[in-house]
Amino acid sequence: MCGIYGTTLHYNEQQVKDKLQRTAFRGPDKMGWKYYNKNNQNVIFGHNRLSIIDLDPRSDQPFTYFNHIHIVFNGEVYNFKSIKKTLIQKGYKFKTTSDTEVLCAAYLEYGQDCIHHFHGMFAFVIYDEKKQLFFGARDRLGKKPFYYYHDGKDFEFSSQISSIQMYMDNLTISEKAIAYYLAWGNIPDPQSIFNEVKKLKAGHKFTFNLDSGQFKTEPYWDIDYKNERPYQGSYEDAKEELKEILKDTVSSRLFADVPVGVFLSGGVDSSLVASIATQTSSTKIKTFSVKFNEKGFDESVYAQQVADHLQTDHNVIECNYEEGMDLIQDFCHYYDEPFSDSSAIPSMLLAKHTKKQVTVALSGDGGDESFIGYHRYKWAKKGKMFYKLPLPIRKIGASVLELAPNYRLKIIAKALRYKNQNEVYLSAMTGVDQSYINTTYNNKDVDELKYLFHNNKNFYERITDFDTKTYLNFDINTKVDRATMAFSLEARAPLLDHRVVDFANSLPTEFKFYKGNMKRILKDVLYQSVPKHIFDRPKAGFTMPFSRWFKEDLKEYVLNELDDKSLKSIPCIDAEKVQFMIKQHMDGSWDRYPLIWKLLVLKQWLNNNGKSYSIK
Structure with a gap:
């Protein structure tokens, strides 16, 4: 894990050193860079190392x-020992x-096809x-970030956009x-906050030819959204097969030359990982959870129950208000482009x-994306009729609901006006109420719509595929990478x-969602080692x-x-409408905290960068 x-x-x-120093938190153990020159073509490679395997x-x-x-590499190839053999x-x-x-060595042996051999x-x-x-x-699911700049001749890349940004005077917001x-609350791939920088x-x-300046990118993996490889075995067969896959994926991720632990929220997914870790590890597993003092937010008691059952060395981290405020102030330093998932803050506290x-x-x-686990999937089923x-x-029904004082009924009213459930789901993931957004861009138009708008699968399979390619990639993986790397934690x-994702897909x-039972097969694997009653509670x-x-x-x-002045300086919004929405939040008539947080993050980023770049 590195930068x-x-x-x-x-x-x-000195400039190269400055670029590496900007993201040194990703790899504080060793900063290194090298210059290469062949045929008058200059190449510079740099790396911030977080030593995990072979600390030498x-x-x-x-x-x-x-x-x-020559290589710079961020991440882990978990099956490298078998490839090496x-x-x-x-x-x-x-x-x-x-x-x-x-x-x-795999590149020398297999060429560009080496990528198909890597699990990680x-x-x-x-x-x-x-x-x-x-x-x-x-990687296949987008766990690790990759930004690049290509102007037709030269090429620059980095784990985070801020390194490219330094000493680059031709960027525009x-x-x-x-x-x-x-x-979306994030900037969907392949876009970035700068017009000239993209995400892989x-x-x-990809390949970049140094002689011609030609850059070419292509996919090497995708989920089976066309349903061409359906599972043919029984439920019991699937359960045993999944269990074996999970044993391998967990045990391979426990290998390191440094101490390893498990994030344990007390939910199904993290409990399953912790359970298998305790079964496959020769040492006592350390587990970690966050405790909130706010009523309705503290789930640490459930994590403690799981930890007690598994007999892990459990650590509860109390969420401190002042500490949380410090992270809010420094948020853009680590995320370094606008990103509004508020759970990034507790994720950073947990990592710290x-x-x-x-x-x-x-x-x-x-687990939620692959095995149908989010609350919204149940709502999708209820709304189907x-x-x-x-x-x-x-x-007509929408017109009636719009007269109701309850804002949740007004949201339902908006949803009823869409043509079908696909449109509703897309709207739910991009904000049902976009009335405050003032733009000519169709901000719902992403390449990943093809995973939602087709007839190869039923609605549940389509929305989970869509979430895997959008919410998981754009949001969850970005959140976790930046939150953990901010404190040099892998x-x-x-x-x-990808084997779990392919198998679940x-x-x-009905193996995943049956009679209201979400993540059915994951739970049944979990219940073989952790009592079911611990999880009999709302998600x-x-x-x-x-x-x-x-x-x-x-x-x-x-x-x-x-x-008012600040809002008028933010692009793409109706300042008066936003002022009204903030007032709604303050008087309790409508919970607008996601919008407020989204704008606070955007303003913080613009405060730090807006004066240096024009907006186009």
Whole structure:
């Protein structure tokens, strides 16, 4: 787990050091950079190392193999030992015990197809000096970030956009990206906050030819959204097969040359990961959870019950208001482009204190998307019957609901006016009420709509596929990567192994969602080792009590930051409409905290960057 950087542009040594120092929190153990020059073509590779496997300096990066293969690599290839064994049989020799060296040898043996051999999370770039070629890739589910700049001649890349941003005087802020941010709460791939910088999409590889300046990207993996590989076995077969896959994904992620722990929220997914970890580890597992003092937000008691049953070394981290405020003030330093998932704050607190004891933590991310676990999926089922009614009838019902004083009924009224459930779900994920957004851009238009708008699968399978490609990638993975790397902690997600995702994707819906029982098959695997009664409670989210804070403790902060003058300086919004919506939140007539947080984050980023760049 690290931060990577590289460029063909000309920077002096101090400038390169500054670029690496900007994201040194991603890898504080060793900062390294190298200059390469062949045929008058300059290449600079840089790396911030967080030492996880083979702590010896021999595995520091940039790393060179066979004299002409140079690499910077962020992430882990969990099956590198088996790949290494095969390569040794083919005659390859190794000087380290790292996965970095194995990745280089695999490239020499398999070429660009090496990517299909890797199980893991990664973003890497190989400089093949003989071919004068960059070859790189981002992992299948987008766990690791990858930003790049390409002007037709030169190329620059980094784990975070702030490194590219430094000493780059031709960047412009993207008004389109701001419009999309206001809808999604993040900036969907491949866009970034700057027009000239893009993100490499998850599951994609690329080449950059240093001689011609040609850049080419293409997908190497995708989920089976066309339903071409359905599972053929029984439910019991599937349960046993899933259990074996999970044992492998968890045990492989426990391997490290540094201390490892598990994030334990007390929910199904993290409890399952913790359970399998205790079964497969030879040492006592450390687990970590967050405690909130706010009524209705503290789930730590359930995590403690699971920890007691599994007999883990459990640590409860109390969410401190003042500490949370400090993180809010520094939020954009770590996320370095607008990002509005408020659960990033407790995620950062969890990471900050977990790092005091371990360097790697396993999480339960990915279970909800692959196994139908979110509350909104149940609501989708309940709403299904309404869309059997003709649209004119639904519009009459909407007109009646709009007269109700309750804002939730007004939201339902808006939903009833959509043509079908696909449109409703897209609206739910991009903000049902976009009346405050003032833009000419169609901010719902992303490439990933193809996973939702088709007839190859039923509605539940389509929306979970869509969430995997959007919400999981754009939001969850971004949140976890930045929150953990802010404190030099590596997060590993066994349920985001592509084998788990592929297997879940192939299963019949009733294996995952049956008679109101969400994540059915995951729960049945879990209940083999943890009592069912511990989980007989409503599902809870990982959120901060911002709704109350914005009306009480942080009211003055909100009103000062989002006053009339400030709102008028923010692109793509109707300032008067937003003022009215903030007033609704303060008087309790409508919970507008997601909008308020979204605008606070955007304003903080613009305050730090807006004066340096024009908006186009």
